Amino acid sequence: MFKRMLVAVDGSKTSMKALDQAIELQKLMPDAEILILCVYKHHSLFEASLSIGRPSDMDIPDKVLSEYAKGVVNHAKELAKEHGATKVRGFVKAGKPSRAIIKFAEEKDADLIVVGTMGTNSDKDGIFLGSVSHRVASHAKCPVLVV
Template sequence: MFNRILVAIDGSSGSLKALDKAIEFQQLTEAEIFLLCVYKHHSLFEASLSIGRPPGMDIPDKVLSEYAKDVVKHAKELAKSHGATKIRGFVKAGRPSKVIVKFAQDKEADLIVVGTRGTHSDKDGILLGSVSHRVASQAKCPVLVV
């Protein structure tokens, strides 16, 4: 059924529910789980706008990258505590929906599992969060929105 399941995580309760669902699938199929946390990349121009920061404060990309690594580490530990096996974690920079879809293609994922943030007022996220909506509409494999 599924050999490779990609779970997009960001530390939110919705993404942790997605992880729980992926673990359930893994227990049925023995699929490998890829955990992916995507953080927004800041251009040199955007980073330079924060030149008024205190000495020793890191640039935004470094801070966000470290946070994303912590999110992946926590999710991995949580998954293992729920009996998951064959778990690999990844951190990438960029626009989340595009990175998730490309990563799924590169890793030949059979399923993408994402959380949703609930109802939004914008036209792209009336029922789904905007990232989950974009992933579901652009992915070449099935997408489960939890």
């Protein structure tokens, strides 16, 4: 049924639930591949320079966020393998999350995108769907499973 499933993760509980669902789907389709993607928001040097309090050894925000995203992806890959996933690859991209997820899915020929209902930047009070999952579900060219 599905050959390449893209799972967007950001370290949130709902993104890890999305990963769990992709793993369960892969068990039904052993030839399917899971692509794990973490997207971090790009910060320019100009944005970094606007910080009021700057330590003398300040890292460039993109570098810090990229390292964090790599950690999220590596953790997700380890979990996937522990839970029986066989074909798993991880990726990190900078950009606006919804756009980056959709573009990456198109570039990699994903035939399913799996996302959590809400990520790390959402308030959970009465909201069913976060902005990223809403945009991905609305604009993706392949099916989207929102967990």
